[in-house]
Every structure is written in C-alpha cells, then in structure tokens.
Amino acid sequence: MIEALQFTFVQHALIAGILVSIAAGIIGSLIVVNRMVFLAGGIAHASYGGIGMALYFGFPIFLGASLFSVLSALLVASLTLHKRHRIDTFIGLIWAVGMAIGIVFTDLTPGYNVDLMSYLFGSILAVGTQDLYFMGGLLVLIVAAVSLWYRQILAVSYDSKYAALRGVNVRFFYTLILILSALTVVIAIKVVGLILVIAMLTIPVYIAEKLSNSLWQMMLISGIVATLFTLLGLWLSYTYNLTSGASIILVSAAGLGLFLIARRGR
Amino acid sequence: MAVIEISNLSFAYDKDIILENINLTVEPPDFLAIIGPNGGGKSTLLKLILGQLTPKSGTIKVFGDSPKNQLSNIGYVPQNTNVNTDFPIKVIEVVLMGHIGEKRPLFGYGKDEIACAKGALAQVGMEDYANVRIGDLSGGQRQRVMIARALCAHPKVLILDEPTSSIDTKGQKEIYSLLKKLNEQITVIVVSHDISVILEYANKAAYVNRHLAFHDISDKSEVFHTHGEEDHFCEVELLQLLGAESCNTCAQETNAVWREKK
Numbered sequence: 001m002i003e004a005l006q007f008t009f010v011q012h013a014l015i016a017g018i019l020v021s022i023a024a025g026i027i028g029s030l031i032v033v034n035r036m037v038f039l040a041g042g043i044a045h046a047s048y049g050g051i052g053m054a055l056y057f058g059f060p061i062f063l064g065a066s067l068f069s070v071l072s073a074l075l076v077a078s079l080t081l082h083k084r085h086r087i088d089t090f091i092g093l094i095w096a097v098g099m100a101i102g103i104v105f106t107d108l109t110p111g112y113n114v115d116l117m118s119y120l121f122g123s124i125l126a127v128g129t130q131d132l133y134f135m136g137g138l139l140v141l142i143v144a145a146v147s148l149w150y151r152q153i154l155a156v157s158y159d160s161k162y163a164a165l166r167g168v169n170v171r172f173f174y175t176l177i178l179i180l181s182a183l184t185v186v187i188a189i190k191v192v193g194l195i196l197v198i199a200m201l202t203i204p205v206y207i208a209e210k211l212s213n214s215l216w217q218m219m220l221i222s223g224i225v226a227t228l229f230t231l232l233g234l235w236l237s238y239t240y241n242l243t244s245g246a247s248i249i250l251v252s253a254a255g256l257g258l259f260l261i262a263r264r265g266r
Numbered sequence: 267m268a269v270i271e272i273s274n275l276s277f278a279y280d281k282d283i284i285l286e287n288i289n290l291t292v293e294p295p296d297f298l299a300i301i302g303p304n305g306g307g308k309s310t311l312l313k314l315i316l317g318q319l320t321p322k323s324g325t326i327k328v329f330g331d332s333p334k335n336q337l338s339n340i341g342y343v344p345q346n347t348n349v350n351t352d353f354p355i356k357v358i359e360v361v362l363m364g365h366i367g368e369k370r371p372l373f374g375y376g377k378d379e380i381a382c383a384k385g386a387l388a389q390v391g392m393e394d395y396a397n398v399r400i401g402d403l404s405g406g407q408r409q410r411v412m413i414a415r416a417l418c419a420h421p422k423v424l425i426l427d428e429p430t431s432s433i434d435t436k437g438q439k440e441i442y443s444l445l446k447k448l449n450e451q452i453t454v455i456v457v458s459h460d461i462s463v464i465l466e467y468a469n470k471a472a473y474v475n476r477h478l479a480f481h482d483i484s485d486k487s488e489v490f491h492t493h494g495e496e497d498h499f500c501e502v503e504l505l506q507l508l509g510a511e512s513c514n515t516c517a518q519e520t521n522a523v524w525r526e527k528k
Binding site for chain 2: 033147148150151152154155157158159161162163165166167168209212213214215217218
C-alpha cells in the first residue's frame with residue numbers, strides 16, 4: 001500500500017476522498033436535519049442529465065453536472081415553497097427525467113461510447129488536478145457559508161417558522177442549502193458515483209447525530225467519520241481490486257452496524 | 267399606548283369568511299386569553315397580529331404601528347414544541363435564536379448574548395439545563411425553553427399559541443404560574459382551547475368564533491357564577507357563557523359564586 005502512494009493517481013484519489021468526505025459530512029448533516037434525504041437523492045440522479053449534455057455538447061463534465069444539478073435544486077426549492085404537499089411527486093419526476101435526459105444525450109453522442117458505470121458508481125482513480133481544484137474550491141465555499149451564516153442556517157433548520165418571524169430570509173437559506181447540496185453531490189459523483197452518494201451523505205451523519213450535542217459538532221464528527229470510511233474503502237478497493245464507490249459504501253454500512261451493536265452493548 | 271388595537275377587522279380566505287368585524291384592544295399589562303372552538307378563527311387572528319396575513323378590511327395596529335414593523339417587540343412561542351426532537355441542539359442555542367436578526371459578531375455568539383440567554387433561562391427556571399440537548403427535556407421543560415427564547419429578545423408582549431397542548435396537568439399549571447409571574451412586567455396573550463385552566467390566570471378573555479366577544483374577567487365572581495352550591499362549570503358551559511355577548515339569565519342572580527374547576 002505504501003509504495004502505491006508514489007503514484008500521482010493514488011495521491012489524487014486520497015486527496016479527493018478526504019475533500020469530498022469533509023464536504024459530505026457538513027452538507028450531509030444539513031440534509032439530514034432538514035429531512036431532505038429524498039430530495040438530495042433526486043438532485044443526485046437528475047445531475048446525470050447534465051453529464052449527458054456535457055458529453056454531447058463537448059463541455060467539461062463537472063460544469064455540465066454542476067449547472068444541471070443546481071438548476072434542479074432551484075426548481076425543487078421553488079416547488080417546495082409553493083407546492084409543499086406535492087413535493088414527493090415532483091422529486092420523483094425530477095429524479096427520473098434528469099436521468100432519462102442524460103441517457104438520451106449519451107446515446108446521441110456520436111462515436112463515443114461512454115462508460116456509464118463510472119458515473120453511476122464513481123471513478124476515483126481518474127481524478128485529475130482540475131477536479132481537485134474544483135473540490136477544494138467547493139469545500140472552501142461550504143465552510144465559509146456555514147461559518148458565516150451558522151446561526152441563520154441553524155435557526156432555519158431547527159425552526160423555520162420562528163426564524164421567519166425573527167426576520168431571517170428562510171427562502172434564501174433553504175435555497176442555499178439545496179445549492180450547496182447539489183454541488184456536493186456533483187463532487188461526490190467522482191468518488192462514489194451518483195447512485196451511492198446518498199449513503200455517503202447519510203451514514204456518517206447518522207453516527208454523528210448520536211454523538212453530538214450541536215449542529216457544528218455533528219458536522220465535524222460526520223466529516224471525520226466519512227473520511228475514515230472513505231480511506232478504509234479506498235484501501236480495500238486498491239488491495240482487492242474492487243469498485244471504489246461500492247467499497248466505501250460497504251465499509252460505511254459495516255461501520256454503522258458495528259456502531260449500533262457497540263451502543264446497544266453499553 | 268395600546269399593545270394591540272384591532273378595529274372593524276374582517277378576514278376571508280377566498281369567499282370563506284373567517285373573521286368578521288373584529289374589535290379588540292389589548293392594554294399593558296393585560297393577560298388576555300383568546301379562546302374559541304377549533305376552526306373559529308383563533309389561529310387566523312394570531313397570524314394577523316404577527317403580520318403573516320393582511321386583513322381584508324379594517325385595521326390592525328401593534329404598538330400603534332403595522333405588525334410587520336413591530337415583530338422585534340413581539341415574543342412569540344409557537345405551538346407544539348415536540349417536533350424535531352432528534353435535532354442536535356443544546357438548550358442555550360435554542361434560546362440564543364431569539365437574538366437572530368440583530369446586528370451581531372461575524373462568527374459565534376457575543377458574550378452579552380450568552381449572558382442574556384442565561385438570564386432568560388433563569389427567568390423560566392431552566393438555568394441548570396443550558397447545556398442539555400433539547401430532545402432530552404420533557405414537554406413542559408421544552409415549552410419553558412421556548413418561552414425563554416421569546417424573552418431573550420426583550421419583547422413588550424409575549425404571545426403563546428396553545429402553550430400547554432402537549433403537556434401533563436402539573437406541567438400546565440407550572441407554565442401558567444410562570445406566565446402569571448411574567449405578566450407582572452409584560453403583556454401576555456395566550457391562545458388556548460384549554461379554557462378551564464387559562465381563565466384562572468387571565469384577566470381578559472376574547473372568545474373568537476367568526477365574531478369576537480370580549481370579556482373583562484379580572485373579577486371572576488362578576489363574570490362567572492354558578493346557580494346553586496352544587497353546580498360547577500364544564501368547559502362547554504364556560505364556552506357558551508363567554509360566547510354570548512352578555513349573560514341575560516344571571517341578571518337576577520343573587521348569590522353569585524365563582525368556583526375553580528376541580
């Protein structure tokens with residue numbers, strides 16, 4: 001394993017894994033406390049539409065996926081604010097239509113048979129330098145937004161009605177959380193793939209929730225736990241030549257199982 | 267200045283008239299109970315006072331101003347505090363939320379804010395629970411924390427929506443005694459269907475059922491009296507009594523006795 005560290009692609013994979021895990025810990029906490037897990041799943045799958053379009057029109061995949069997922073997030077945000085009682089139907093719709101658009105555009109892309117699997121299940125060993133900049137930049141943005149607006153985000157997440165009465169712009173912060181979730185989903189696609197991203201956003205958070213007394217503690221613990229799972233998953237993936245995303249998720253699930261057994265044993 | 271002044275107010279959702287020709291004046295330091303049947307318009311009236319709805323006709327003034335401009339003077343305690351109990355948040359952080367919307371340090375909480383939040387917790391008798399997770403409290407304790415959160419912003423009026431709906435009887439009494447104590451300094455308005463308890467503590471009552479019937483109940487024996495020693499009011503009778511513009515049958519009554527409901 002140690003000798004593997006001299007390869008650039010392994011170094012990139014490790015850095016990407018750490019950056020994405022920390023981002024997933026912070027954003028996953030917000031998704032879980034705001035009960036947006038299904039919503040985040042919808043955005044994750046819809047982002048495949050952006051991947052397909054990026055391939056067809058020949059612009060960077062990250063850019064396509066980001067634009068498309070942010071647009072879906074904005075759509076979901078406006079639907080949530082206006083048609084709250086039908087939101088599950090709309091999420092289901094966005095989920096499926098986004099993927100369908102992606103598949104059709106991939107079909108239409110001439111002479112280039114893209115490896116669908118790498119987007120669905122991740123391709124962390126193919127992370128480039130530019131990808132790392134994108135991931136790092138997004139993590140800085142997330143940390144800045146969450147520290148600067150911590151109390152507003154906390155108030156909106158805990159009790160949005162009260163926050164609105166106290167003059168907090170609930171709509172703005174709700175949309176902000178959704179956009180940051182959408183972008184986190186995009187960077188997580190490289191590491192675990194869009195199908196598995198939900199597990200990465202929720203399993204570490206579930207463990208952290210039991211161990212923390214405040215939201216920032218939950219974010220911190222989730223970030224650390226997610227990083228541990230990712231690194232262990234990557235090691236297994238490298239050693240036994242397994243798909244990285246699936247290894248990370250199974251390590252996370254095993255970790256969760258052990259955690260629950262240990263808690264029950266107390 | 268009147269805390270709340272409502273004159274000739276009507277409100278309707280589409281063509282459904284919810285409130286019609288409402289007049290109400292709340293003076294400091296009243297303890298007003300807003301009561302009435304479900305669907306009678308209590309919550310709508312509350313939303314109008316909080317500026318979340320605008321009246322169809324008539325006016326509503328809070329401290330002589332439009333409600334939206336006076337939100338910082340209103341301490342609001344929402345209904346049902348048993349939601350989101352899994353949320354990882356400490357009692358003190360919930361109380362600190364009362365400060366939101368004010369100019370504050372870029373990161374974290376100011377020392378003055380924390381001192382103020384602890385003071386508010388002490389006022390409701392919860393100072394020992396500052397670092398406890400909110401989900402670990404009982405319903406009554408959580409309600410006290412929500413009152414502390416409202417007090418944190420130094421409001422001139424405290425408005426509570428069904429404050430005891432999910433609390434056991436002992437907890438209810440405690441909450442109302444606390445409100446009575448707070449009422450020595452600020453105006454308190456409570457929306458409740460739990461009228462037998464609230465009427466012991468309030469000095470004014472507004473019965474809302476599309477129309478509003480206002481009663482000064484500071485002298486309980488004037489307003490309520492049973493007919494004979496063995497009688498006592500049940501909640502339905504109380505509601506009927508308060509719903510009527512005045513009590514005709516009682517004009518001739520000689521030995522009016524107010525008895526607390528057991």
